[in-house]
Amino acid sequence: MWDNELFLQTLPVLVKAFVQITLVVTVAGAALAAALGLVWAIALRELPALLGRPLGFVLDFIRMTPLPVHLLVVYHGFTQLSGMTVGIIVFGVHYSTYMSESYRAGIDSIRKGQWEAAKALSLPASRTWRAVILPQAVRNTLPSLGNWAIAMFKDTPFLIFISVPEMVTAAREFGGRHFSYIEAMTVAGLLFLVASYPTAVLMRKLEKKLAY
């Protein structure tokens, strides 16, 4: 049955695991995913088919295979890397393939006339992307990127596959030691909610602020 004492004891343990591991992997992984995703989206549009096709295939492959498999392959393939590093890289690369699709949709939503106006002004490709297309496309993409970041955040318990003691692993251990899981798991769930919800609200605010 529910034990208030245990509930209070588990809080600091899980908050610590949450801050030190879950948050670090999420923030670093999401930043990596957002940056790489943009690179993929632009590369798929600008590269000749000879290079673009293989890149597209690799991205499809990553997107269509399970995250835990990637974690295990990279973890055991590159033993010199720490679990945290593997986590950040794998989460970042995996989610970059989703985010690149979001960017692509954002880029596709820019009307043809914008590209044509840029060309009529002789703007070079780099300037067209940076000054004209991306400021508009990324604004359209932000809500979707935020959703992917939250999805990634909720996937962090997969780190258990490579023995990184993130929050849910910590909760399981704590529950095992005290022969009661409900308190620790409730705290873990609440912490996820406490972090996800304000992020979602923040994204919505940001989106409004960026509207012109």
Add this chain to the structure above:
Amino acid sequence: MPTDQTTPPTADGGTPRIRFEDVRKKFGRTTVLQDLNFSVDRGERVTLIGPSGSGKTTILRLLMTLESLTGGYIWVDGDPLTHDRRNGKRVELRNKEVAKVRKRIGMVFQQFNLFPNMTVVQNIVEAPVHVLGQSQEEANENALSLLDRVGLRHRADAHPTELSGGQQQRVAIARALAMDPEILLLDEVTSALDPELVGDVLRVLEDVAASTDITMLIVTHEMQFAKDVSQRVMMFDGGKILEEAPPEQLFSDPQHERTQKFLEAVV
């Protein structure tokens, strides 16, 4: 150095500003332009008229390199625009070479196509700073005087979405002029505007026509405007020039029945 050796000289002995030579354009299996030949002199203003689908907008888009030629050549001041003739062979130019000639050409679109993420003045200085290498101050000063000219200096810091269609189009004209083009392409620039906003835009263009020697190619349904600014009107039908003449002559005494019917329909 002009590489086009075959261009006949213009009346005053110079190279024409624009020359289309055997230009062909197909979209898929549809032929839009068929073996088109014509020249435009320096400073000349030519209006292209004709039913929709007759190929007039395609001509502007080919000049702006927004479409690629299927066959033939376009020469600008005797320089090849996208394809050159080398040792009798048709050679496609590299992007860098195309960019050099394209810089001399500006275009104003039916849908304005201002950049909504920039203010009015940012829209105008973007290309002068990043293409022509002007300093920010120089480009700004120039932009403000252009805005004066189109009557919108007070909206310099507004965003395009805050402006009416007519105002947006005047900004787009200023943006094109900021690049100091030798050739200005006007593609149905008043077609998307509410009728009461058309006048302001046409007045601005008449002022540009009167005060500069920019060569203009105009696609429009505003026949009075065509009469006021252009020296020549070309009537297109089915991707060919049906007839061409000074506006007074073509409008009052069209030689082809097709032209007559078209003019009756638009006036």
